[in-house]
Amino acid sequence: MIQTFRGIFRDNWVWRSQILRLAVTELQKQIRGAALGWIWLIVTPSVYVFVFWFALKLGLKEASSADEIPFIVWLTVGLVPWFFMSSMLTTGSNVYTRYSFLVNRMRFPIPVISSFFGVAEFLIFLISQIVVFIVIILSKVPFTIYALQLPVLAILMYFFWVVWSMLTSPLSAISRDFHNLIKALATPLFWLSGIIFDVGNIEITWLQVVMAFNPITFFVTSFRASLCDTYWVWDKPQLLLPFLGVFLVMFILAVSVQHRLGPEVPDVL
Amino acid sequence: MSSKATIIQTNDSTNPIAVRFAHVTKTYRLYKSDRQRLLSAVWPKTKYEKVEANNDLSFTIKRGESVAFLGSNGAGKSTALKITTGVCTPNSGTVEVHGRISALLDLSVGFDQLLTGRENLILRGHLWGLSTSEINEIMPEILDFAEVGQYIDQPMRTYSTGMRTRLGFAFASSLKPDILILDEVLAVGDRRFSAKSLARMQDIINGDNVTMLFVTHSLDQAAKFCKRAIVIDHGRLLFDGPIDEGIEYYSKDSSS
Numbered sequence: 234m235i236q237t238f239r240g241i242f243r244d245n246w247v248w249r250s251q252i253l254r255l256a257v258t259e260l261q262k263q264i265r266g267a268a269l270g271w272i273w274l275i276v277t278p279s280v281y282v283f284v285f286w287f288a289l290k291l292g293l294k295e296a297s298s299a300d301e302i303p304f305i306v307w308l309t310v311g312l313v314p315w316f317f318m319s320s321m322l323t324t325g326s327n328v329y330t331r332y333s334f335l336v337n338r339m340r341f342p343i344p345v346i347s348s349f350f351g352v353a354e355f356l357i358f359l360i361s362q363i364v365v366f367i368v369i370i371l372s373k374v375p376f377t378i379y380a381l382q383l384p385v386l387a388i389l390m391y392f393f394w395v396v397w398s399m400l401t402s403p404l405s406a407i408s409r410d411f412h413n414l415i416k417a418l419a420t421p422l423f424w425l426s427g428i429i430f431d432v433g434n435i436e437i438t439w440l441q442v443v444m445a446f447n448p449i450t451f452f453v454t455s456f457r458a459s460l461c462d463t464y465w466v467w468d469k470p471q472l473l474l475p476f477l478g479v480f481l482v483m484f485i486l487a488v489s490v491q492h493r494l495g496p497e498v499p500d501v502l
Numbered sequence: 503m504s505s506k507a508t509i510i511q512t513n514d515s516t517n518p519i520a521v522r523f524a525h526v527t528k529t530y531r532l533y534k535s536d537r538q539r540l541l542s543a544v545w546p547k548t549k550y551e552k553v554e555a556n557n558d559l560s561f562t563i564k565r566g567e568s569v570a571f572l573g574s575n576g577a578g579k580s581t582a583l584k585i586t587t588g589v590c591t592p593n594s595g596t597v598e599v600h601g602r603i604s605a606l607l608d609l610s611v612g613f614d615q616l617l618t619g620r621e622n623l624i625l626r627g628h629l630w631g632l633s634t635s636e637i638n639e640i641m642p643e644i645l646d647f648a649e650v651g652q653y654i655d656q657p658m659r660t661y662s663t664g665m666r667t668r669l670g671f672a673f674a675s676s677l678k679p680d681i682l683i684l685d686e687v688l689a690v691g692d693r694r695f696s697a698k699s700l701a702r703m704q705d706i707i708n709g710d711n712v713t714m715l716f717v718t719h720s721l722d723q724a725a726k727f728c729k730r731a732i733v734i735d736h737g738r739l740l741f742d743g744p745i746d747e748g749i750e751y752y753s754k755d756s757s758s
Contacts, residue, residue, distance in 0.1 A: 254628050262616050338612030339605070339629065340588035408540035494543065496591035499584075500530055501539075 237492035241399070244342035252345060256352035263353070271360070278316055278361045282309050282368070285429055295430065302374060302461045308429065309368045310460045311453040314390065315428045317358035318449055321394035323419050325350060326401035327412045329498055336406075337499045344491055347398035355391050369460065379463045386455050386466065393448060393480055400487035403494040407501055426450045451476040507592040510599070515680040517600035520713035521563040521586055526595035528556040528581050528737075555581040556592065557737035565601075568707050568714040570724035570731045570745060572752040578737040579717045583607065583683050586715060601680025601713065604630070606687050611670040615659040619650055619669055622658060630677055640676045647698070648672035668695055675702055681713045682706060703727060721749050 245252070264270045282305070289295040290304045324331070328346045335341040369376070405412035423429075426449035435441055444450050451473075455466045466473055507526070531550040533539040542548040555578045563569050571579040584590045585597055587605040605611065613622040623644060627637035645654060648669040653661060661669070671687050687699065700723070706712050707727060718724050724731065724745060731748025733741035741751045 251629055254625065258614075258617065258621070258625055261621070262614075265616070332614075334610070334612035334614060337584075337589050338607055338610055339626075340603070341629070404543055407543050408536065410536070410540050411543070493546075497531075499590045 234488060234492045237495070238488045240342070241344045241488065241491065244345050245348050248342065248345050252349040252352060255349040256356065259350060259353035260356060263357075274357055274360045275364060278313055278364050281316075282312055282364065285312060289429055303372045306369055306372050306374050307457060307461050309365050310457050311428050313361050313365050314358065314452055314456050315423065315426075315449070316361060317354055317390070318394060318452065319419060319423070320354045320357075321351065321398060322422070323416050325354065325394060325398040326415045327405040328398055328402045329406040329502060330412075333502045336502050343402075343495060343498055344399050347395050347402060351391055351395040351398060354394075355387075358387070365460075374460075376460075377463050379459050379465065381459075382466060383456070383459045386452065386459065390452050393452075393483075396480070396484050396487045400483060400490050403490050403498050406498045407494060422447075422449060426453065428453050445471060445475040446479055448476055448479055506594050508596040509588070509591070510597070511588060512600050513602055513680075515565075515601040515711070518565050519562060519598065520565045520567070520601055520681055521561075521715070522596070522598040523559050523561050523582070523585075524596040524598075526556050526559045526582075526585065526592045526597055527554065528578075528585060528590065528592045529553065530555055554578075554737045556585065559595070559734070559737065559739050561732055561739060561742055563713060563715070565713055566711045567730060568716065568728045570728040570748070571715065571717045571734060572721075572724065572731055572748060573734040577734045579734055580607070580685055581737075582734065583685055583715055583717060586681075587683055599681070602630075602677075603681045603683060604674045604677045604679035605683035605685075606670050606674045607683070607685050609663070609667050609670065609686065611674050613658050613666070613670065616657055618657055619648075619654040619661070623669075623673060626673060632677075644669070644672045644676050647676070647702070649695075664692065664695070671699055675706060679712070681715065683715045685717045686719070700726070721753070725749060 264273070267273055269276075286305050286308055289308065295304065325347070328350045329336050329343060331350075332346050335346060336343055401411070401415065405415070426447055427444065428449070432441070432444050432450055432454060435444065454472060458464050458466055458469075458472075530553045531542070532553055533542060533548070533550050538548055538550070542550065557578075559578070559582060571582065573579050581590070583605065584607060585592050586599060587603055587607065588599070589605075589607065611626065613619075613626065617625065620641075623641065624634075624637055627640075628634075632640075648654075648665075648671075650661070650665045650669055653665060658666065667687065671684075674684075675682065684703075703714070704727070707714060714727070716724070716728060728745050731741065731743065731745045731752070732739065733748055733752050741748055
């Protein structure tokens with residue numbers, strides 16, 4: 234297992250230039266066929282932000298966790314990372330089927346497929362981050378020093394979901410049921426993870442504790458900490474520590490799955 | 503499946519040994535149903551049927567040799583080539599490969615169906631380790647050989663099987679690999695393309711130190727290119743020796 238662990242790092246290093254190239258190719262594939270191409274990467278999240286703002290603010294009179302921050306800013310800051318997480322959650326959990334030609338037609342280390350797919354989705358996330366900054370600037374919300382933790386959180390988010398993809402993709406390749414299960418869970422997770430409501434408003438203490446172990450909640454909350462609620466994530470151990478625990482467990486599981494099922498993947502695709 | 507196999511893979515093209523199999527066994531697991539397969543992911547003791555695709559297979563292929571793999575469908579030839587390429591992992595035994603491999607497995611070198619032919623060539627070129635200028639250098643030769651015409655800028659999914667194979671063969675054979683693996687390439691494509699491919703394969707064999715592993719059902723082709731034959735049946739090595747004896751052995755074996 235230690236060998237598998239080291240192998241994952243070595244392969245990602247050896248193939249680093251190809252990771253970038255494959256990520257760009259993945260982007261080209263996603264944009265292909267649309268005359269407006271890149272514009273859709275901005276338009277799609279904007280439409281979602283508008284729809285949720287309309288339903289929640291105008292319809293349900295929902296408010297943001299920070300009083301002085303307009304709801305639209307609070308909503309956008311949490312919603313945009315969700316788009317990245319949602320792609321990684323569903324498509325990212327089945328990358329071997331998507332890239333079967335890399336798995337069973339040539340010699341290619343399969344954990345690297347998760348890495349470059351993650352890079353492609355991450356680039357889309359960075360582009361859609363423009364929407365966030367436009368909304369913030371238009372709402373005249375000031376950037377504070379706490380915004381400096383954003384790059385760290387973004388990179389942490391990338392690594393977390395790449396590890397997620399390394400954990401789940403072999404399982405999805407071996408059984409379609411597994412991928413169907415994840416797809417079925419994606420929408421419930423959106424509603425349960427505090428993306429469109431403030432988890433802090435839940436008044437049941439034990440439920441708050443359970444929610445702290447949800448990585449989606451962690452990322453949404455910490456992005457809002459950087460731009461809306463203005464505090465350092467590491468100042469709130471009840472937020473950070475459960476996440477780090479989940480990350481560690483998932484990492485060990487991912488290495489174990491790659492070790493045990495990795496060699497079997499080319500046989501079943 | 504934690505494999506106990508040893509795999510030695512280097513890019514050392516001066517090593518006199520190109521490919522060596524020592525007691526290589528590859529077992530495929532067949533589950534009764536999808537439910538059983540799902541169960542196996544969480545419960546390793548789930549029952550399955552074993553199929554020995556390669557069973558205690560041993561052979562050594564020296565640098566510059568051309569070897570034909572003969573055997574009926576499902577004998578384990580393709581599995582042996584996949585193991586050599588590094589696509590699949592054996593369950594036990596030692597596999598040694600020295601030199602860079604270019605392989606055409608199941609009639610494809612691994613193209614993305616959504617990308618155009620040209621994008622695929624560029625991507626695969628980079629994955630092989632070529633720089634952009636090196637790719638531009640071999641591109642005209644590939645295009646000229648593959649004869650896909652204007653389709654080169656169309657998505658691969660619009661290609662016919664023949665076009666796909668032509669482009670794949672043109673690409674795989676243009677890379678100047680140390681080891682070229684061809685699995686049933688010439689079974690498709692029209693007569694003219696076959697003749698062209700045969701000529702190119704002859705060129706490659708005549709050239710320097712390229713090792714070729716070749717699966718075919720055409721004994722004429724095998725005899726034309728290879729001096730040595732390996733006959734496999736049910737994953738086991740039945741014969742390893744000069745091509746004419748190998749063909750004789752195989753013809754006798756398959757007719758009886």
